[in-house]
Amino acid sequence: MRILFKTNYKQDLNLAKHSGHRFWYGLLILVLLAAPLILDGYYIGEATRVLIFAMAGLGLMVVTGFTGQVSLGHAAFLLIGAYTNAWFLAQGFSSFIALPMAALLSMIGGLLVAIPAARMSGIYLAIATLVFAIIVEDVAGHLSSITGGNRGMMVDVPMLFGYQIWQSWELYLFVLIILVAATLIVLNILRSPLGRAMIAVRDSEVSSQALGVNPMKIKVFAFTVSAAITGLAGAFLAHYMLFLTPQIFGILLSIQLLLMIVLGGLGTVHGVFFGAVLIGVLETGISIAKDALPSSIGGLPGIEPLVFGVILVSVIAFEPTGIYSRWVKIRSYMEFFPIYRRKSFKRQRVYLKTERLK
């Protein structure tokens, strides 16, 4: 067990709380940077996808994990980001224009949803976002002059300073750098008044108001930031996919994002990365297993969604706080080994908390 001796309050503001943190996160970044030297093209591609999903999940976490607004429509922001990026590249702009435009347009979309959504709660919000995504998908199918409609659209490779990014490891590094930057921004928000206000709104909207927080403003802010980050992820997803059709961005993608952050652990940045890696490993695992299994089982369509569904349901029913908290439990079990109490993480017995007025 590690005991921290606080010398001043400033220590608490640092992102890395002690030298152990600094060492391990530094090492992690180094390993990630060095990955292209070790892994071959296929796995670099898989890793790129994990990073892109982590970025999208980071966006979703801001609004769902930290602000408590369930969004079932984040695939819409991926779609907006992906098509915007592809369109600007197709017009001959560089990624310096295309990427910010992807974030910006997605952000505007987010703002459009957020303003009415901030007044909704619970199920209504979930349904409204779900429906928003359906409409966006539908519109993308109809705007064939821009998106190519249901026939689809080719995506040009990213272009920086007149240099075209063809190699898979180059794309990987590009995504990695942007992801680290986005993560730092989210971490900064979390250690600032804004981040605390988000958590306050999530845990008790009334008392946040009594403390002077404007929940509408906070929700709109969270939604906008979230949409921007997810839009950026969408832009990179376009490069990963190389070819876009509106159907890619259906409701299943939104649910998959949600599954990811729930699996990883809602309300923590760690959760995003745990979730993304887990989903990535799972998908790769399933596709490998499919080849290994006899085709009568492996060839069945729908085995992937089935596995995802079963995991989703089991996690919510049995481990609702996600993998990250399981990890925290295991870690504290080891740290406090002889004196660990089962009770310290016992789920409190909860009764139906009604939101209705009795």
Added chain:
Amino acid sequence: MNEFLQLLIVGISQGCIYGLMALGFVMIYKATEMVNFAQGDMMMLGSFVAWTLIMDLGMPFWLGVPATLIVMALFGALVDILIVRRVIGQPQFAVIILTLGLGIIFRAAAGMIWGHVPLTIDSPISGFSSFYGIVIGNERLVIIAVTALLITILWTYFRYSKWGVAMKATSQNQLAAYYSGIPVRVIISAVWAVAAAISALAGILLAPITLIEPMNGLLGIKAFAAAVIGGFGSMPGAILGGLIVGIIEPFAAAYIPAVKGSMVYIVMLIVLALRPQGLFAQIHKKKL
């Protein structure tokens, strides 16, 4: 005028299906404050079960229908007992995600069991009726009639039968119901059973006018829009919402084809933006 009437009846019959599914949502929501995103998939499963009983095992249609309802009622109760019950008291999103996950499982499982090639059930009802110069499929008239009948039965049930009254009491105040000796857990499972059976009936009614395939489960989203427009709080609201959604569709397809896929949702979003709690909502406010 004729065209208008024609579209209206098509819309109403379609709306009955949505209304029945929305009824299932609302029943479960009222009893447990849980939203069952898998309701549409239960409908889909219902039509597959009917297909197996009638087409595969060769049961006569009139026996196959009640058998399907019983199978699906048991299934609904099991879903509650084995899975959904575990998340009572968890935050709302946990329930949303749970039932979304169930929906995915149901769809995937249906695809594996029954395949993705659309199936049909031979229905004893066929042919067309014509009146006032319009021609309408008899199945559609049957849908309307059956729905009307079902609503009457349900209304009587909730009003007069012991179980119906207990269900109503449970949905109004669980704790109070518990104290007055109502077996709340059993009642909640029963609500799931009834909701599943109603959805299955919707699935059977739908079978003659569309093909049976796993993706039909996604129709649940439209029923959802219906429940939202209806305010999520009342059963008449659910049916009314279903009818509104059902009627919007054929008219949008006929007059504004560009938005035919999204019109229902646009209407729903407008309703939500104007009345964030739905059109016919009750007060939802927490006491401090």
Added chain:
Amino acid sequence: MSFLEIKNLSISFGGVKAVDDVSFSIEEGSVYAIIGPNGAGKSTIFNLLSRFYEPLSGQLNFSGNELLELGAKDIARLGIARTFQNLELFEHASVLQNLLVGRHVHNNQSWWRQMLFTRSVVEAELEHRRKVEEVIDFLELAHYRNQMISGLPYGVRKKIELARALCIEPKLLLLDEPSSGLNPEETEEMGFWIEDIRRDLNITVVLIEHDMSLVAEVSDRVLAIVNGRVATEGSHAFVQSHPDVVSAYLGDVK
């Protein structure tokens, strides 16, 4: 004009008048207690002051500000802080984070500065932290500083809610049943803190309370509410012996 002045306040829920033509005023620097049987409408008065509910009629004036012209989120900025009867803490955050949210009204950093966590944000955060530590010392909460709310016992949570309200640096503090759920020692402790808050921090306190010994100990004036109406007002001895109050508590309300 008084520090806090409430005039002809009324509200009804579904046709039932929960607060019915209530008027009273509170002097700066006093401790004012509101008593009354369950369901009398006491918490509703607080919720009206917090602007969670819209009154049917009435006026709410706090040191020259018309509260009815403001929204729920603006009340804290005037220097009014409150606690809740059923505790409204941020469950999945640490004690420190909860208290820092209490500093929200004193934050003046723009959103983009916060995103970049610039030097000025760091300075401001350190200042907030110092203020929060003062409150932590005052209420002796140092032991719990980094714990999650969800694992803490009820008595500690009550203290944390009080602490969070104090972090606003309010001029007026509304406490909804500060002693409910506390054991006798904790209740006595709560009494001392209320006195300290008034004397050392110069904060006017309004408390809703069922524990009459606590009321007698700390309050200057007492208001009795019965069935949404003012039954009587005055010193605690006078109010407690008033026939309407006695009969209301004994249960034979007209």
